[in-house]
Amino acid sequence: MSHFYYLLGHFNPVETVTMSKKVITREEWEKKLKDVNIRKEDMNKLVMNFLVTEGYVEAAEKFRIESGTEPDIDLATITDRMAVKKALQSGNVEDAIEKVNDLNPMILDTNPQLYFHLQQQRMIELIRCGKVEEALEFAQEELAPRGEENQSFLEELERTVALLAFDDIKNCPYGDLLDVSQRLKTASELNAAILTSQSHEKDPKLPSLLKMLIWAQNQLDEKAAYPRITNFTTAALEDPAV
């Protein structure tokens, strides 16, 4: 027994083998956050940047009037860009191509991948409408030459042409090509190209800031227990686990 207590005496119950994390209480955390100054103009610019990039032209116009924040892009161009996006989202690919060429003829001339995806979308729309022969002729004339030059184009072309092999195209292995999501994907690519051509960043800054927040929290998780944000819609602080 005396040996056991002797041995016990050699271990301080407070010490552990692994390093413990620093604990920051909600009170401490909120105090630190209060000390960080954010300028209202910067916040307004972030909001305007989001509205402009995502194409919410009326909201951007109203926000400009209310906050006095100038957009970093001509709001008239947003209307043009949204018209292109709408045409594509509705499946009117040719209309979208005409509109983007009117906006800036260099965009499709300098983005072969985007142009291929638009042509691919045209073919998908022909297949959706049941215009099989027209779709095949279109594939042969417009898409096949590009497939010969580029392996990734060829693979995408093969997937698209494969739709024609199935009776029930919506439930075939490549049925996702007929989803609205495919139109949205192409529309998003086109929107990004237009923004880049206008020397505007193709992604709004707010999502990047959120990503940075998530990353910073993940890094801090390894070193401390602190009031983190899990729900980004409410941005509520959760008490640290002790």
Place this chain on the structure above:
Amino acid sequence: MFGHRRPEEVTELLGVGGSAAQGEELLIAIRVAKNQIIGNIDKKRRYTQLGAIPKIVSVLMDAGKNSEDDAVIVNAADAIGSLARGSGEVLGAVVGAGAVPALTEFLFHPNKKVVNASACILEMIFQSKLAQKFDFLKEEARNFVGLLLNSDSKEVIKLAASIIVRSCETHGEQMVCEAEFMEKLIILLRGPSDQKDACLHSIAAIVKNNPEVSSKFPLKEKGKALDTLANLINDQHPMTRFLSCKCLIFIGHAPSDMEELELKYKLVVILTKLLGETDQAGIEVPFLLRDLIANSMELCEQAFSVNIDECYFRALERSTQAKHRVGILSVLAELSLVMDEYRGKQMVLDAVLKVTEGGPEDVPEDVRVAAWSCIRSIVKSIQPLDGGVLYSIEFIIPLFRILQDPSVNVKILAFDSLEIIAGNYYAGKSVLIKDGPKQLVQLTKSVDSIIRTKSLRMLRNLMFDASIADKDKILKELTLSTLARLIRDSEHTVQEQALGILCNLSSSECIKHIFAEDNLILDAIIKQLQNESSGDELITQGMSTLCIASTGSEPQKNILLDKILLPQADGNAPSLAIKFLQSTHDPLRVAILWFLANLAYPDGDYASSRLTRLQEEGVVSQLESMVNDPDNDVKVYNSTAIFKVIYVEYVFRTLINLLL
């Protein structure tokens, strides 16, 4: 919709007059053509084949004259712009069709779209150098470009910048552009990124290689111009970062809050990180970086301190353009000269082997040359105490292999590297002697005289200070018949190296080989001496080689005398002995005199008969006439020769008289 009309149908409707469409129908046809052409390489080709270009140009010019609907002008200009993009031929056709004046007028059109469309095409024309340069010494030209720079259209400003780049070449033109446009260009750097880039291009063209212009730059924008440029080196766009670095390097001054070396360090880091870019900027980055760090130890060390794995080797791996790879390799070659880290050198060697592994069939010559230049730089930089790299077989074998490369320039690089190894590093030399002679001898048969010369020089270097066994091995591989052929080569440089091979032998070995195989080498040397075009230096070298032979045996001396006293092909020409004694080239006269002195030396069975022959052939009288030779050396040797000749003759005659 545009997709359903065939190009043939549409082209029929284009043009002015005749069967061409008019009004609304023409506008529809142009729009259909435009929307089919943009982005579509096959349609561009088809419309060009169908002759659409002159038709659309005529529509454009006609629309301008008749102040028609702007939509026709815009769509026609967009169609032409798209057809011309990336095709110098189409651009040439556009210029040839007389479109430039009409497009120039459209720059001042009230419709912004017309202005932009025209500016885009004109910018392409000026960038391709199809248009004439502007003469900036003329006020009219300066005013016009000044007007363009004041436009509120970004496309027009970019056009003005292209005109400046195209027309600003001479020192005088740069001075004028600096005075007229520099302030405005710096202000325009605040615009959108493509406008910034265009203005940076112009600034670079104005300041390049012009210290007078560069010295004025820091004063621009109320002294803030350099700060403006320095901020742009951190821009988010790679092209902007590259161009602003280029401008700062050309200007050569740092902003007020920075030392010049500090700025250069920053530029090195930025340019190094741009090496991985593969667009047009990326291709030029390595060359700019190379020029910046060349001959500067500190800047090379700075370039090396950046993550070399990522910046250089990964960039090289990912690069798809030959010129880009050449550029990165040229930076590595510069760094290799100062790299003192063994690991770095090994990495460069690995990178070179990887980039050239496809061989001459797959790897362009300029890439191979740039790659092996790195190896030459490493070899030059190796310190004597450096471990491992140089004389490892893994290092030397690739160098041997590239001696087989079809490119002469690559072979020369291999030779340069191998020579340094052979000359400086004993262990490396022994590897070369073991594996090199066969391949080097093969290269002495090359049709390229530079390769023949270099391979002989290499063999000569290997023989220098080598063991007798090694020298024998090399000569055996070379063969006397090959050596004789090379002594008679049509190129002097080859002859010189071939004779040099003999000089690297010991006297006895040299003599043995000169007379071997029925005097094969001796006859080759004599032929070289008889050749009028050989030149004094080469003949002197040949004669000096025969001087060694003239210390041989009696029969050998007699053979030599026969050869040197042989009458020339033309019966009137003197023998080689007389000819060389009469030469105005002093080293040659010294050489022939030594030769004769050795032959006349009174120690041998046939010495006296040789003396008699020398007298009979007029050599002695020639010698007597040279007594007062202005060259001291000749005088000394002359005295020796005459003394020997006259003394020995005197003794001989006295002896004969005594005997009789």
